[in-house]
Amino acid sequence: MIQVEHVSKRYNKSALVVKDVSFHVGEGQIFGLLGPNGAGKTTLMQMISTLLTPTEGSVKICGHDTKQSPRQIRERIGFLTTEIKLDPLSTPNQLFDFFGELYDIPKEQIPVKKKESFERFGITPFADKRIMELSTGMKQKISIVISLIHDPQVIIFDEPTNGLDILTSRQVMDYLLELKALGRSVLLSTHIFSVAEQLCDEIAILVDGTIVEQGSAEELTAKTESKNFEEAFFKLYTKYHKEG
Amino acid sequence: MHNKGIDLMRMGFGMRHTLTIFKWEMRKIISNWRRTLVVFLMPAVLLLVALNVFPLLINYLSTGSLQSHPILVVNAPDSFRQYAEDSVKSSVYNYTFMNSKEFSEYTNDDENFLQEKLRKGVILVMFSAKNEEGKTTDFDTSVRRYYSHIANEEDVGEMENKMIVGFDADSFTNYTQARQFLLNIESEYKDYLFKNLGEEYAEVGGGDRWETDAFNPYTFVLKNRANANLGAARTIPGVMILLMYYCVYSLAGEILAASRQSGFLTKVYLTPIPEVSLLTGKMMTVVTVSSISAILTYLLLFLSSWLNHSNSAFSLLPFGMFLTLTQLLYCFITIVVTAFLMCALCFGIVFKIRRMEDVLLNLQIPLALLVFELFGQMFRPSASLGLEFMIPIHNAIMLIRDIFLGRFRMQNFVMTILINVLLTVILIALCIKNTDGMIHISQGGSDDTSRTRK
Numbered sequence: 001m002i003q004v005e006h007v008s009k010r011y012n013k014s015a016l017v018v019k020d021v022s023f024h025v026g027e028g029q030i031f032g033l034l035g036p037n038g039a040g041k042t043t044l045m046q047m048i049s050t051l052l053t054p055t056e057g058s059v060k061i062c063g064h065d066t067k068q069s070p071r072q073i074r075e076r077i078g079f080l081t082t083e084i085k086l087d088p089l090s091t092p093n094q095l096f097d098f099f100g101e102l103y104d105i106p107k108e109q110i111p112v113k114k115k116e117s118f119e120r121f122g123i124t125p126f127a128d129k130r131i132m133e134l135s136t137g138m139k140q141k142i143s144i145v146i147s148l149i150h151d152p153q154v155i156i157f158d159e160p161t162n163g164l165d166i167l168t169s170r171q172v173m174d175y176l177l178e179l180k181a182l183g184r185s186v187l188l189s190t191h192i193f194s195v196a197e198q199l200c201d202e203i204a205i206l207v208d209g210t211i212v213e214q215g216s217a218e219e220l221t222a223k224t225e226s227k228n229f230e231e232a233f234f235k236l237y238t239k240y241h242k243e244g
Numbered sequence: 245m246h247n248k249g250i251d252l253m254r255m256g257f258g259m260r261h262t263l264t265i266f267k268w269e270m271r272k273i274i275s276n277w278r279r280t281l282v283v284f285l286m287p288a289v290l291l292l293v294a295l296n297v298f299p300l301l302i303n304y305l306s307t308g309s310l311q312s313h314p315i316l317v318v319n320a321p322d323s324f325r326q327y328a329e330d331s332v333k334s335s336v337y338n339y340t341f342m343n344s345k346e347f348s349e350y351t352n353d354d355e356n357f358l359q360e361k362l363r364k365g366v367i368l369v370m371f372s373a374k375n376e377e378g379k380t381t382d383f384d385t386s387v388r389r390y391y392s393h394i395a396n397e398e399d400v401g402e403m404e405n406k407m408i409v410g411f412d413a414d415s416f417t418n419y420t421q422a423r424q425f426l427l428n429i430e431s432e433y434k435d436y437l438f439k440n441l442g443e444e445y446a447e448v449g450g451g452d453r454w455e456t457d458a459f460n461p462y463t464f465v466l467k468n469r470a471n472a473n474l475g476a477a478r479t480i481p482g483v484m485i486l487l488m489y490y491c492v493y494s495l496a497g498e499i500l501a502a503s504r505q506s507g508f509l510t511k512v513y514l515t516p517i518p519e520v521s522l523l524t525g526k527m528m529t530v531v532t533v534s535s536i537s538a539i540l541t542y543l544l545l546f547l548s549s550w551l552n553h554s555n556s557a558f559s560l561l562p563f564g565m566f567l568t569l570t571q572l573l574y575c576f577i578t579i580v581v582t583a584f585l586m587c588a589l590c591f592g593i594v595f596k597i598r599r600m601e602d603v604l605l606n607l608q609i610p611l612a613l614l615v616f617e618l619f620g621q622m623f624r625p626s627a628s629l630g631l632e633f634m635i636p637i638h639n640a641i642m643l644i645r646d647i648f649l650g651r652f653r654m655q656n657f658v659m660t661i662l663i664n665v666l667l668t669v670i671l672i673a674l675c676i677k678n679t680d681g682m683i684h685i686s687q688g689g690s691d692d693t694s695r696t697r698k
Contacts, residue, residue: 049514051683075516084507084514089272101264102515146511 001025001154001185002048007057009043009209017043019209020057025154025185025202030176032200033189034233040209041189042081045158048187049079061154075103078147081158085139088132092123092142095131096149103150117145121171137168144172148179155179155186161195173199193230205236212240261517265525266532269499273533284491284533288541291483292548295560315339315425316361318347318370321383324407327436333428359412367422368410376401384441391442395450407433468564472549475562477648480545481641482618487541488579489586489614489637491534493607496590499526500682501603504594510683519679523591523672530587531580538579560622571647574657582640585664586610588671595674595681610637617641627651633659636667 002025009018018040025031033041046052048059050070059066061073086095093114100110118124121141126134131142140160148155157176161169176186176199190196196203197217204214213220213236217229226232273280315337317324325341328334342350351358362368373386378401386405393400407430411422438446503509512522549565567575593606614637621641628646633639639660646652675681 051510051514071516071518074514077514079514081507084511086511087272087503087506087508089276094271098264098268099515102261102512102517104516 001027001029001062002031002187003058003060004044004048005058005060007044007047007054007059009040009047009052010055016055017209018047018054021206021209021211022057023204023211023214025187027185028180028183029201030180030186030188030199032196032203033187033206034191034193034196034203035189035206036191036237039206041206042083042158043209044206045079045081045156045187045189049077049156050074075150076152077154077156078150078152079156079158080143080147080160082162083158084143086131086143086146089130091128091130092118092145093127095142095146099146099149105150113149117149120175121145136163137165140164140168140172144175153184155184157186158189159191160188161190161192169195193233197229205233207237207240208242210240212236259521261521262525262528265512265517265522266528269526269529270532272499273495273529283494284537285540287490288487288537288544291487292544295479295483295545296548296552299559314365315367315369316347317341318368319343319372319383320369321371321387323384323387323437323440324371324433326440327433331429331432331436333432337425362410362412362418363415365415365418365421367418367425368408370408370410371406372408373405374402376403378402387437388441388444391438391445391450395445395448465564465566468562469566472562472564473566473648473650475560476545476549476565477645478622478624479560479618480542480565480648481644482614482621483545484538484541484579484644485582485637485641486611486614486618488534488538488583489611491537492530492583492586493590493611495530495533496587496594497604497607499529500591501594501600504682505600513679513682519682520676522682523675523679527584527587527591527672530590531583534583534586535576535580538583539576542575565648567647571652574652575644575647578640578643578657578660581661581664581668582637585636585668585671588668588675591675592671595678621645628656630656634663636664639663 002023004021004023007018007021008016010016021040021044023031033044035041043052047054047066048061050066050073053067062076064072064076066073090098096114096117097110100113105113115124118127121144123138123141123145126138131139134142140163144160155176160172160176164172173195176188179186186199188196188200200217202214202216203220204211205220206212213223215223217232220236221227221229221232224232224235226235317339320328320339320341328337328339351361358368371383373381373383375381375386375389376399383405386403390400390403390405392398393403409422409426412418442450500509513519545561546565549561549563552559552561552563589610590607594603597603597606617638627649628642628651632642633656639656643652643656643660646656
């Protein structure tokens with residue numbers, strides 16, 4: 001579903017932010033990108049979701065290249081990041097209708113889909129309240145609903161549990177597992193070990209723009225002869241991170 | 245054939261999405277109507293108040309008084325007193341009637357005192373009349389005799405009937421007000437004299453046989469229009485274009501720059517709609533709202549002109565401003581085309597510059613230039629030059645100015661529209677080429693969200 005081949009990214013004349021990154025995400029798989037702040041996770045995700053163009057290499061989603069067919073890719077992905085905020089003056093109802101129209105969902109299906117999604121996430125009581133009046137957790141739930149309005153095959157979530165309370169985080173994680181069970185491919189970036197460990201089938205450790213190791217949490221722990229996954233990450237980070 | 249079908253289908257989808265974006269943005273503007281009113285109507289109202297206060301201020305600064313048009317009339321004949329009562333034009337003046345003796349006592353025969361009064365805005369009107377032998381006589385009697393003489397083709401001898409208007413030629417205010425008084429009163433009072441004292445001359449076929457119907461509203465409008473449109477040409481084009489730019493830049497800042505900053509625009513950008521639809525949908529919103537705003541500004545100024553009964557010489561919007569339907573149509577086309585150009589310019593700036601503060605600063609540069617242009621146009625004595633119609637946005641001001649002045653030329657209109665449309669197309673093409681400008685790209689990490697980069 002997602003094929004990232006030797007991707008590098010450079011902003012203007014600066015040094016490479018992402019260096020020769022390659023990985024594949026298959027159907028019904030949750031793939032995690034784990035790394036500290038500034039490791040290049042967001043840049044990588046922005047390239048995969050067509051927001052940025054790779055300086056080198058290629059990204060393909062469902063066989064479509066991000067450079068050549070960005071519209072076809074946008075039809076197939078659901079992208080969620082804390083950077084993207086919902087319009088504070090609109091209500092969840094209005095936002096759902098608006099994005100429903102933009103994704104060309106038939107008019108008669110929009111209310112049905114809305115009812116189903118809003119009930120699933122407990123949004124119905126707040127459906128006519130303005131986004132600015134809602135809590136962070138509720139906003140994140142609405143963002144998820146809007147991002148997946150078109151039932152995409154590929155889901156790209158950048159720090160989906162960032163700033164959420166334990167209950168909402170749990171709800172989001174459960175939903176991602178549900179999506180996996182439905183055969184969707186999920187690409188996840190996080191810096192929370194428990195999230196990566198519990199959700200991801202495969203994790204890529206990203207340090208200074210390079211994937212330094214890749215595998216399941218158990219494989220990475222065993223490979224680095226660590227007691228747990230957290231220790232494995234720190235060992236890898238210390239080994240590969242270059243100061244300055 | 246198949247490809248053509250697909251292209252047409254895509255175009256249809258694109259237009260539908262443009263409409264979706266347009267409806268969404270319009271809904272947001274309408275739902276927040278209080279803010280919209282404050283942002284778009286307040287400047288127009290404030291400017292309107294300023295335009296009306298301006299003549300009062302000039303009057304106060306130069307005369308020390310807010311009272312308008314004090315006219316000191318010495319030896320006024322009965323005909324003038326009656327005319328002053330009957331005439332609508334005359335009713336805006338504040339007359340003080342005196343005979344020679346009273347005038348002498350009033351001034352104490354001191355020339356400096358009289359000079360001071362004139363400097364402060366008083367206009368002096370004196371009547372004098374001499375009979376056939378050159379002796380001083382009553383003004384009305386002399387006028388009646390004059391008409392009798394010319395009706396009978398008799399020699400008028402040394403007869404003279406004078407209405408002398410005195411003012412301080414060194415005082416711009418006093419001079420202008422005196423000129424306006426003459427312009428308003430002179431010919432009308434002459435007609436009045438002829439009607440009331442020249443019956444004998446009229447009976448033998450003298451004078452003007454064809455009288456304009458004073459009760460015909462169209463004649464009334466046309467009488468005032470020439471003067472009013474002259475005044476309006478100085479202010480209205482500049483005001484309309486300035487306020488329209490204010491509206492365009494506020495909206496572009498709100499629906500493009502602020503939306504990009506919050507990341508919401510990126511969310512919309514990530515949907516499969518064509519970038520062109522997103523751009524044109526937003527552009528349509530800006531152009532629609534700013535064109536409506538410009539039309540409302542025009543209506544407010546029109547209303548202000550028609551409520552301005554005092555019709556001061558310093559009034560920036562004299563009474564009776566009027567444009568025909570064809571003239572209004574040319575104005576409207578110019579406004580819409582200019583709104584598109586302004587919008588494309590603002591979008592270009594937003595696409596090129598990332599930081600919100602820099603965006604707002606750069607969007608305000610044309611606003612400052614247009615303020616200068618407005619004041620320049622107010623005091624500009626010269627007519628428009630052909631080359632001026634090649635300067636984008638400025639050409640719209642010049643064209644509307646010429647429409648008000650009755651100097652409209654089709655080639656200038658075509659030139660203005662062509663230049664502005666061409667530049668708009670170039671700017672839109674640049675925006676479409678640089679659709680990355682719509683995206684808010686920031687470095688990831690929870691503690692690193694404020695930095696933006698391209």
